[in-house]
Structure formats: structure tokens, C-alpha cells
Amino acid sequence: MPGVPAAPDMSSTQPRPVYVIGAGPGGLAVAAALRARGVRAVVVEKSDGVGASWRGHYARLHLHTTRRLSALPGLAIPRRFGRWVSRDDVVRYLEKYAEFHELELVTGVEVTRIERAPAAAGAGDGDGDGGGAGDGAAAGEGPGWLLHASGGRVLAGRAVVVATGFNHTPRLPDWPGRDTYTGALAHAAAYRDPKPYEGRDVLVVGAGNTGAEIAVDLAEGGAARVRLAVRTAPHIVRRSTAGWPAQRTGILVRRLPVRLVDRLGALTAKVSVPDLTAYGLPRPESGLYSRVRQGAIPVQDVGLIAAVRAGTVEPVAAVEAFDGAEVVLADGSRITPDAVVAATGYRRGLEGLIGHLDVLDERGRPLAHGRRTPAQAPGLYFTGFTNPISGMFREMALDAEKIAKALARRLGVRAEARRAAAHLPDTGLRPVDPPA
Secondary structure (H helix, E strand, O other): OOOOOEOOOOOOOOOOOEEEEOOOHHHHHHHHHHHHOOOOEEEEEOOOOOOHHHHHOOOOOEOOOOOOOOOEOOEEOOHHHOOOOEHHHHHHHHHHHHHHOOOEEEEOOOEEEEEEOOHHHHOOOOOOOOOOOOOOOOOOOOOOEEEEEHHHEEEEEOEEEEOOOOOOEEOOOOOOOHHHOOOEEEEHHHOOOOHHHOOOEEEEEOOOHHHHHHHHHHHHOOOOEEEEEEOOOOOEEEOEEOOEEHHHHHHHHOOOOHHHHHHHHHHHHHHHOOOEHHHOEOOOOOOHHHHHHOOOOOEEEOOHHHHHHHOOOEEEEOEEEEEOOEEEEOOOOEEOOOEEEEOOOEEOOOHHHHHHHOOEOOOOOEOOOOOOOOOOOOOEEEOOOOOOOOOHHHHHHHHHHHHHHHHHHHOOOOHHHHHHOOOOOOOOOOEOOOOO
């Protein structure tokens, strides 16, 4: 029977594992897929449990993708969690996922730097699945990788999968006067619920999914006034129309030409989303899919349209600066909110970990993801660093299978070895409890 995820003996004489950095959905999915293929994977997580990012999100948050299309490999999300899974239920699912697949999980250890191992480090370190010298002898893998971690640890791995998360490091713009603003200023990463803002005038900065949902949460939760600072008008889509989720549309159109999807998106918006120009939120000038390709995902409506039309959320111009107690907006107006919540996004935060390996683009994003590995860093994989309209959980699940297949082939793990791994759990798709 599956039990509590095991904490491996770091001094073990077992073959060097594949290290997976991060115990969020992407990391857990890869570890489970590797285990199912007979490849030993150890997940290293700096916090004290799985799903740390999800635990820290605001209480109102639900997946914007359906339960059926958000399951990770080998374990369905239970029906009792509903169609749109809540934050707390996502955490429960991830905990159950690690337990069900009996994943090797090390918590409270932070990997701070990844380096290619010197050639001598891999010499003679046969792993038993391909013969020859080193874990790359059969497939050209070379000496492997060294992971420098907290507590002075240095871990040697055959390969590394980086799954530290899309929303890793909060990004707070360096607005002029920010440090001398006399009101309360916090990034959306610190927002949990509207209670601290009851009876207060609040400005939410950023009209992405997070900003839009926090603005609605504040308006419904007792804030005296809620304004939403918008630099670029977002595309707004209905989360579901006549039972058809927006995610399925995203899956269907993501391979189509950008111009075609832009036209289809404009037609759909005219039919399903009212024109909010009179309320200060005009329709976007650029196409929906053109914006997606630039990294801007459409806002799924979970109350924003109704709140804007009712006047409980007031769109205003973008923030340009702070001046004492005032916030200066792009249209020249000044407002004096009691508090500002900055939903201004995140950075991937990978520079210190792998910046020296020349595997990041100018925005700090991995140059490769999924089954592809950088030519200059063979054996280094990435998952969870894209935000597709088809759903992040779905894409991480697909990436996990692709990475596992590629790594098993690269490391020379044969089908016979996979079948011989009788201790591995059955990864057939099933719910964690009986269907409702």
C-alpha cells in the first residue's frame, strides 16, 4: 500500500538519481512519470511540504482549468473536488499524489546552484543499467550534474529536472516614490483574503487573472472602494459558456495560425463579453492569440464583468509613480488609496541557480522545456515555465511523460528493467476516492 513519501538516505550507495528540483505539480508529475519507467527520481524541495506555492495563494483561488483536464499522470482528481478545484483541494491532491506514487521526497533543502560535474566525478560510477563507465557511457550523457544545496550539501545526479515554478519571485516595479509611499503597499503574493481591507480604499495594480480576481474578492469582501489600475486592456473570456470550458477552446486553437485565432477571438468576445468601454475598460486593440504569444493570458471572468458594470470595481489608468500618500496615474490624475495591492507578476528567479550555464533567454526564461534539453547542457530539463491557454497543469502532465520517456532513453533504461521494477506503484488512471 502507498505510504508517506520516503525521505531517501542521501549517503545511499544506490545509483545516482535524477534530481527534480521543486515539489509543485510539475516536479511531482515528472518524478512519478520517471518512477513508472524505472528511473530513480528524488524530489528536492526547499519548503517543508509539497505544493508550497499553492499553499501561499489567496483563499478564493480555484483552478481556471477543469478537474478532468488538470490531473497529473497516474492519478485523477476526485469528483468531490468539483469542476473548478479550489486552492485547498489542489494542495490535498498534490499531497495524495506524492503519497500514492511513493515518491522520494526531500524537504527543507534548497538547491542554490547547479553545475556540470567534472569528468572525473563520473568515471567508473556505473549505474547498473547500461554498463560501461559513468551514467552517460551508454547514451553520451557525460559525467552528470552537481547540485549545491543548503547545509553545505553537494548532490551528484545523472540528470536534473528544474521545476521551481512559473510564479517564483514576486516582481514589484520600481515606481518613483515607491519607498516613501505612506499607505500600505503589498505584492499580490502576500494577499490572502479581504478581511484586512474591510472598510478601506484599495487600489489593485494589474489587470491579469490575479489582479482581476483579487479586485472582485475585495469588492465582495467589504472594501469601501476598489479601483483596478490597467495599463493594457486585457482580453476577457467566460470561464465556461453553455458548459463548454474556455480551456477546451484553448486546446483546439493553440496550433492554428495566430491571425485566424485572433479573428475567432474577436467574434467570440463580441457575442459573449459585453463592451465595458463606458466603464473605463475598452476592448483590446491587439488580438487575443497575439497577446498570448507575447505572454499575456486572457482573463477568465470569475466576477469581474459584473463588478465593473455594478461599479464595485472601478478601472483606472496605470500607475506611474507615488508621491507621499498619493498615487500618480498615467492620465495625470492622482488618487489617495489607503492600500495598494500590486498584482504585477513574477520572475522565474533562475539566474542564481543556472544563469551561468547560458540556458536562459533575456527575460530569464529557459531556452528549452519539456523533452528538449539545451545543447550546451545535456541532461538538464525544465517543466512548468510556460503559461499556455490550454492549461498549465495539463501541459505539465504532458511534459512529464515526454521528459520521462526522453530520460529513460537517454539513460539506457530498457523495457525489461521497467517491467522488473515490481516495487513501483501501478500508475493506471484512477481517482483517489470512489467516483461520486
